[in-house]
Amino acid sequence: MADLFWDHFPLQSRYKSNCLRVGPPLRSIGEFYRTMARARSLLEGSDGGAMARLLLEEGKKNLRDAALAGQDLRLLKASFALLDAADLSSARLDDADLSEASARGCRMLKAQASGARLRGGDWQGSDFEGAQLQEADLSGCNFKDCNFTSAHIAGASLRSSKVDGSRFEEIDPRAQRCDLSFVCLSGLSLKGIDFSGSCMEGVDLSECLVEQCDLSRVKLVKANLRGCRFLDVKLTRANLSHARAAGSSFISCDLSHAELDDADLRYWRKRVSAQRATLVQVDACESILESCNLSESDMQGCTLDRAQMRRAKLNGTRMEKSSCIAADFDGSEGEGLRAMNSNFSSAHVTNCSWRSAKLMGCDFSHAHLYSSDFSHSDLQEALILQALWVYEQQEGEEGPSHGSARETPRPAELSGANLQGVDLRMTNLRGVSMHRARMAYANLEGARMEEADCSHADLTGACLTDLRGSNVKGAKLRGCFLSSTALQLGALEETHPDMSMVRMPNVSMSNKTFVSKTFDRADLNQVDFSLSSFLRCSFVRAKLGGAKLDNCVLEDCRLDGADMTDVSMDGATLSSCSLLDVSLDRARVRRSGLQLTSLTRAESKGAIWEDVELRECDLSCARLEGSKFARSRLEGVNMRESDMRGCQFDACDVSGASFARCDLRRSRWTSCKGSRAHLEFADMSQSWWEESDLSEAFLAGADLRESRLRAVKVERIVWQDGNVKCDLSRADLEGMEMEGANLAGVRLEETNLRAAVLRGALLVKSNLCDANLCAACLDQANLAGSDLTGARVSCVSLNDANIQGANLTRVVWKRKEEEEEVKGKELELNLSMADLTGAMLNHADLTRCNLKDAVLTNTQLFHSPRKQSDMKRARATGLEKRKT
Numbered sequence: 001m002a003d004l005f006w007d008h009f010p011l012q013s014r015y016k017s018n019c020l021r022v023g024p025p026l027r028s029i030g031e032f033y034r035t036m037a038r039a040r041s042l043l044e045g046s047d048g049g050a051m052a053r054l055l056l057e058e059g060k061k062n063l064r065d066a067a068l069a070g071q072d073l074r075l076l077k078a079s080f081a082l083l084d085a086a087d088l089s090s091a092r093l094d095d096a097d098l099s100e101a102s103a104r105g106c107r108m109l110k111a112q113a114s115g116a117r118l119r120g121g122d123w124q125g126s127d128f129e130g131a132q133l134q135e136a137d138l139s140g141c142n143f144k145d146c147n148f149t150s151a152h153i154a155g156a157s158l159r160s161s162k163v164d165g166s167r168f169e170e171i172d173p174r175a176q177r178c179d180l181s182f183v184c185l186s187g188l189s190l191k192g193i194d195f196s197g198s199c200m201e202g203v204d205l206s207e208c209l210v211e212q213c214d215l216s217r218v219k220l221v222k223a224n225l226r227g228c229r230f231l232d233v234k235l236t237r238a239n240l241s242h243a244r245a246a247g248s249s250f251i252s253c254d255l256s257h258a259e260l261d262d263a264d265l266r267y268w269r270k271r272v273s274a275q276r277a278t279l280v281q282v283d284a285c286e287s288i289l290e291s292c293n294l295s296e297s298d299m300q301g302c303t304l305d306r307a308q309m310r311r312a313k314l315n316g317t318r319m320e321k322s323s324c325i326a327a328d329f330d331g332s333e334g335e336g337l338r339a340m341n342s343n344f345s346s347a348h349v350t351n352c353s354w355r356s357a358k359l360m361g362c363d364f365s366h367a368h369l370y371s372s373d374f375s376h377s378d379l380q381e382a383l384i385l386q387a388l389w390v391y392e393q394q395e396g397e398e399g400p401s402h403g404s405a406r407e408t409p410r411p412a413e414l415s416g417a418n419l420q421g422v423d424l425r426m427t428n429l430r431g432v433s434m435h436r437a438r439m440a441y442a443n444l445e446g447a448r449m450e451e452a453d454c455s456h457a458d459l460t461g462a463c464l465t466d467l468r469g470s471n472v473k474g475a476k477l478r479g480c481f482l483s484s485t486a487l488q489l490g491a492l493e494e495t496h497p498d499m500s501m502v503r504m505p506n507v508s509m510s511n512k513t514f515v516s517k518t519f520d521r522a523d524l525n526q527v528d529f530s531l532s533s534f535l536r537c538s539f540v541r542a543k544l545g546g547a548k549l550d551n552c553v554l555e556d557c558r559l560d561g562a563d564m565t566d567v568s569m570d571g572a573t574l575s576s577c578s579l580l581d582v583s584l585d586r587a588r589v590r591r592s593g594l595q596l597t598s599l600t601r602a603e604s605k606g607a608i609w610e611d612v613e614l615r616e617c618d619l620s621c622a623r624l625e626g627s628k629f630a631r632s633r634l635e636g637v638n639m640r641e642s643d644m645r646g647c648q649f650d651a652c653d654v655s656g657a658s659f660a661r662c663d664l665r666r667s668r669w670t671s672c673k674g675s676r677a678h679l680e681f682a683d684m685s686q687s688w689w690e691e692s693d694l695s696e697a698f699l700a701g702a703d704l705r706e707s708r709l710r711a712v713k714v715e716r717i718v719w720q721d722g723n724v725k726c727d728l729s730r731a732d733l734e735g736m737e738m739e740g741a742n743l744a745g746v747r748l749e750e751t752n753l754r755a756a757v758l759r760g761a762l763l764v765k766s767n768l769c770d771a772n773l774c775a776a777c778l779d780q781a782n783l784a785g786s787d788l789t790g791a792r793v794s795c796v797s798l799n800d801a802n803i804q805g806a807n808l809t810r811v812v813w814k815r816k817e818e819e820e821e822v823k824g825k826e827l828e829l830n831l832s833m834a835d836l837t838g839a840m841l842n843h844a845d846l847t848r849c850n851l852k853d854a855v856l857t858n859t860q861l862f863h864s865p866r867k868q869s870d871m872k873r874a875r876a877t878g879l880e881k882r883k884t
Contacts, residue, residue, distance in 0.1 A: 069107075099137075139179070153178050159199075186224075196234075249288075255297075275313075314354075350409065371409040376416035383423070389414075390428045415453075449475045456480065456501065477502050481523075510548075680721070700724045708732040719746050 062082045069089040076096035083103035093113040101121040110130040120140040130150045139159035146166040153171065157179035168188050177197045184204040194214040204224040209231070216236040225245035232252045241261040248265070258277035265284035275293050281301035288308040296316040304324045311331040319339040326346045334354035341361040349364075352372040359374075363383045370391040391409035415435040419442050426446045433453040440460040447464075449472045456479035473494040482504030492499075492509070497516050503523035510530040520540040524547055533553040541561040550570040560580040564587055572592040579597060584604035591611045598618040605625045612632040622642040630650040637657045644664050651671045658678040665685050672692040681701035693713040700721035709732065719726040725745045734754045742762045749769040756776045763778075765785040772792045779799040787807045 158183050246283075250292075254293075369412045371412070373413040374417050375413050377414075378418040379414075379422060380418050380420045381422065382419075384427065385423060385425065387427065389432050390430050392428065447471065451475065451496075454480050455498075459483075479503070482507050680724075699726045701726065703727045704731045705729045706731060709736055710734075712736065714738055714741060717741065719743050 063086055064082050065085045066083070067087045068091055069087045070091060071088075072092045073088075073096055074092050074094045076093065076098070078101065079097055079099045081098060081101045081103075083098070083101055083106050085105045086103060087107045088111050089107050089109040091108075091111050093111055093116045095115040095117075096113065097117045098121060099117050099119040101118065101123075103126060104122055104124045106123060106126040108126060108128045108131045110132075111128070112132045113136050114132050114134045115136060116133070117137045118141055119137045122142045123146060124142050124144045125146065126143070127147045128151045129147050131148075131152070133151055133153045133156045135155040136153075137157050138153075138161055139157045141158070141161045143158070143161055143163045143166050146163065148163075148166055148168050149170045150172055152174065154174045155177045159179045159181040161183050163183055163185060166188075168185065168190060171190075171193055173193050175193050175195050175198065178195065179199045180195075180203050181199050181201040182203065183200075185208055186204050186206045187208060188205075189209045189211075190213055191209075191211045192213065195218055196214045196216045197218070198215075199219045200215075200223055201219050201221045202223060203220065205228045206224050207227045209229050210233050211229075211231040212233070214234045215238050216234050218235070218238045220238060220240045220243055223240065223243045223245075225240075225243055225248045228245070228248045230248065230250045230253050233250070233254075235250075235253055235255045235258050237257040238255065239259045240263050241259050243260065243263040245263060245265045254275075255277045256275040258279075260277060260279035260282045262280065263282040265279075265282050265287055275295045275297065277294065277297040279294075279297055279299040279302055281303075282299070283303045284307055285303055286306045286308075287304065289312055290308055290310045291312065292309065293313040294317050295313045297314075297318070299317055299319045299322060302319060302322040304322060304327045307324070307327045309327060309329050309332055312329065312333070314329075314332055314334040314337050316336040317334070317338070319337065319342055322339060322342040324339075324342060324344050324347050327344070328348045329350075329352055330348050331351045332349075332353075334352060334357050337354055337357040337359075339357065339359055339362060342359075343363045344367050345363045346366045347364075348368045350368050350371050354377060355373055355375045357374065357377040359382055360378050360380045361382060362379070364387045365383055365385050366387065368388045370388055389412040391411075411429075411431040411433070413433050414437050415433050417434065417437045419434075419437055419439045421441045422439070423443045424447050425443050427444075428448045429444075429452050430448050430450045431452060432449075434457050435453050436456040437454070438458045439454075439462055440458050442459070442462045444459075444462055444464050451474040452472075453476045455476045457477075458481040460481055460483045462482070472492065474496050475494075476496040477492070477499045478496070479501035480499070480503065482502065483506060493513055493515075498518045499522060500518050500520040501522055502519065504527060505523055505525040506527070508528045509532060510528050512529075512532045513535075514532065514537050515535045517534070517537045519542050520538055522539070522542045524539075525543050525545045526547060527544070528548045529552050530548050530550045531552070533555075534557050535555050537554070537557045539557065539559040539562045541563075542559070543563045544559075544567055545563055545565045546567065547564070548568045549572050550568055552569070552572045554572070554574045554577050556576045557574075558578045559582050560578055561582065562579070563583045565583055565585045567584065567587045569587065569589045569592050571590070574592070574594045574597045576595070577597045579599045579602055582599060582602045584599075584602060584607050587604060587607040589607065589609045589612050593613045593615075594617050595613075595615045596617070597614075599622055600618050601621045601623075602619060603623040604627050605623060607624070607627045608630075609627065609632050610630045612629070614632065614634045614637045616636050617634075618638045619642055620638050620640040622639065624639075624642055624644045624647055626646045627644070628648045628650075629652045630648075631652065632649075633653045634657045635653060635655050637654070639657060639659050639662055641661045642659070642663070644659075644662055644667055647664070647667045649667070649669045649672050652669075653673040654677050655673050655675045656677065657674070659682050660678050660680040662679075662682045664679075664682055664687055666687065667684065668688040668690075669692050670688075670690045672689075674697055675693055675695045677694065677697045679697055679699050679702045681703075682699075683703045684707055685703050685705040687704070687707045689707065689709040689712045691711045694717055695713045695715040696717065697714075698718045698721075700718055701724040703726075705727055707728075714736065719742055723745075725747060726743075727747045728743075728751050729747050730750045730752075731748075732752045733756050734752050735756060736753070737757045738761055739757050739759045740761060741758065743758075743766055744762045744764040745766060746763075747767045748763075748771050749767050750771060751768070752772045753776050754772050754774045756773075758776060758778050758781050760780045761778070761782070763781055763783045763786050766783070766787070768783075768786055768788045768791050770790040770792075771788070773788075773796045774792050774794040775796065776793075777797045778801050779797050780801060781798070782802045783798075783806045784802050784804040785806065786803070788811055789807050789809045791808075791811055793811055
């Protein structure tokens with residue numbers, strides 16, 4: 001009987017002797033039971049913990065059903081112990097070693113086991129309610145059907161433990177830094193627990209409900225999250241790499257800075273906050289991520305096919321090489337999104353704000369892009385064929401499938417976008433805003449651009465062929481850059497009237513009709529406008545350098561301040577146009593007509609005007625220096641105060657034209673008609689006039705000094721007006737026919753009037769000092785009061801001339817160098833019948849002078865030799881003949 005007892009309850013020898021001394025030797029079964037009860041009472045007593053410690057440390061591990069509640073078992077070493085159904089409630093097991101123990105059904109209520117090692121034990125069905133398991137090693141244990149209500153597991157390790165059927169619902173919320181790797185928590189409900197910093201690698205949370213928990217910095221690598229519902233969970237900086245989360249839902253969760261590399265997120269659910277998360281190569285097919293926040297996250301290589309991402313926030317997110325086929329991004333925000341080489345085919349990117357996004361090389365074929373803002377986005381080399389930038393209502397469709405059903409979806413916004421080289425053939429861009437977009441070398445062949453805003457866009461080298469007028473009707477091209485662009489003939493005629501600041505140098509725009517177009521400040525250098533018509537168009541301050549305006553028709557147009565340097569206008573017609581301050585330097589205007597056109601302050605240096613007709617045009621204050629006018633008609637043209645230095649007029653008709661106060665220095669006039677021309681106060685010094693007609697012209701105040709006039713008709717010219725006199729000083733008027741000319745008071749000093757015909761001319765008080773009057777005809781001329789001091793009057797004819805009061809001091813009528821010139825002629829001064837009353841002939845050489853019938857009353861002849869002078873019948877009353 002004793003042997004049976006010790007087999008059931010083996011004790012150490014000293015305890016064995018104590019037990020046998022409780023009474024006489026065991027003689028019956030009753031004594032056996034009484035002895036065993038006495039031994040149990042020793043364990044349950046105040047010294048039961050010490051006894052249990054001795055029993056377990058001596059290798060006697062069987063404490064099944066032992067009552068050790070409240071005992072102090074700290075630092076106990078009892079690996080492989082048998083504690084089935086033992087009562088360890090409130091026991092102190094801090095840092096105890098119970099690894100590999102068998103403790104099924106054990107009671108651990110409020111037990112203190114911080115730092116304890118229970119690794120590999122079998123605790124199935126045990127009750128850990130309120131137990132203190134902080135920093136405990138619970139890895140590899142069997143915790144099936146256990147109760148962990150209010151248990152403290154912060155820092156504990158349950159790695160690879162089995163917790164099927166266990167109760168974790170009311171676990172102590174402070175569960176930080178615990179290790180739940182490879183633990184199966186499938187189907188559990190976890191609410192309000194703080195797992196921050198924990199390790200849950202390979203954990204099974206499938207079909208779990210995780211509500212209001214803190215999983216920040218948790219390692220969920222390769223975790224099974226299928227069907228798990230995360231509600232208002234904080235996953236900041238969590239690592240979900242390679243996690244399997246198909247069908248899971250993250251409602252109102254925060255995944256900021258989380259890592260989800262190569263995770264399976266198919267069938268995700270909405271309202272996820274994953275700001276700055278890492279989701280590289282995740283599979284989120286058919287996920288529902290509505291209103292999720294993925295700002296600044298890394299989603300490179302993700303698969304989001306058919307995902308629902310309405311109102312998602314993708315600001316600054318990286319989605320390079322991602323697949324988003326048929327995904328729904330309606331209402332999403334993607335400012336600064338980087339999705340290069342991603343596939344958005346058939347996706348709904350509507351009502352989105354993807355400003356400044358990097359979308360180079362993306363595939364948007366058949367995608368819905370209307371009502372979205374792609375301003376300043378980079379779509380270079382993107383595939384946009386058959387993409388819907390504008391909502392097109394299908395037949396039988398009641399309204400838009402996305403966005404507001406009440407309002408018609410607006411076109412996409414592409415202001416400042418980069419569309420260089422993009423293929424937009426046959427694309428509907430009606431009403432799309434492409435303000436300042438970069439579309440160089442884009443293919444817009446056959447595109448619909450009605451009412452599109454391309455102002456200030458760059459269309460350099462873009463292909464705009466096969467554009468009908470209806471396709472670009474109302475399109476805004478203000479400030480657009482169309483350099484080297486291939487334009488369909490007549491395509492721009494129906495565009496928006498405002499094409500200000502458009503830039504299209506070297507573009508062919510021939511044979512077009514523009515009505516009420518505005519090209520202000522446009523760059524049209526080298527543009528070919530041949531055979532085009534412009535009605536009420538504006539080119540204010542436009543650049544037309546080198547442009548071809550051959551056979552153009554401009555009616556009621558404004559070109560004020562335009563730069564038309566080197567322009568070609570062969571056969572052009574300008575009517576009622578304004579060219580104020582225009583620059584026509586080196587322009588070539590041939591066979592053109594300008595009527596009622598104003599070129600005030602125009603600059604046309606070195607220009608060529610051939611066979612041009614200018615009727616009632618205004619070129620006042622123009623700068624035409626060095627220009628050439630050939631066979632042109634300038635009738636009635638106003639050129640007042642213009643700078644025409646060095647201009648050349650060949651066979652031109654300037655009748656009635658006004659050159660008043662013009663600068664015509666060094667100008668050359670050949671075979672011109674200038675009757676009734678106004679040249680008042682014009683500076684024509686050093687000019688050349690040959691075989692021209694200036695009859696009835698107005699030259700009052702004109703400056704003709706050092707000018708040369710040959711075979712010029714000057715009948716009835718107005719040389720002076722009141723006190724305003726013409727200046728012909730040092731002019732060359734040799735052989736000029738000026739019969740009856742009114743030159744009273746005109747300055748003619750040093751003027752060459754050799755052989756000039758001045759018969760009956762009025763030269764009263766004229767200044768002829770040092771003038772050359774050799775062989776001139778001054779018959780019946782009125783030289784009263786004129787100053788002929790030093791004049792050369794060889795062979796001059798003064799028959800019946802009035803020289804009353806004239807100053808003939810030092811008059812020279814013969815010079816040695818002139819003897820050859822007048823050889824064969826009689827060298828004499830013909831003053832017959834001349835009225836020399838009061839004339840001063842001091843020092844005059846009157847040798848062989850004819851004074852027949854001359855009136856010499858009060859005439860001064862001081863030092864004047866009169867040998868061989870004919871003074872027959874001369875009236876010399878009061879003649880002073882003093883000789884030295």
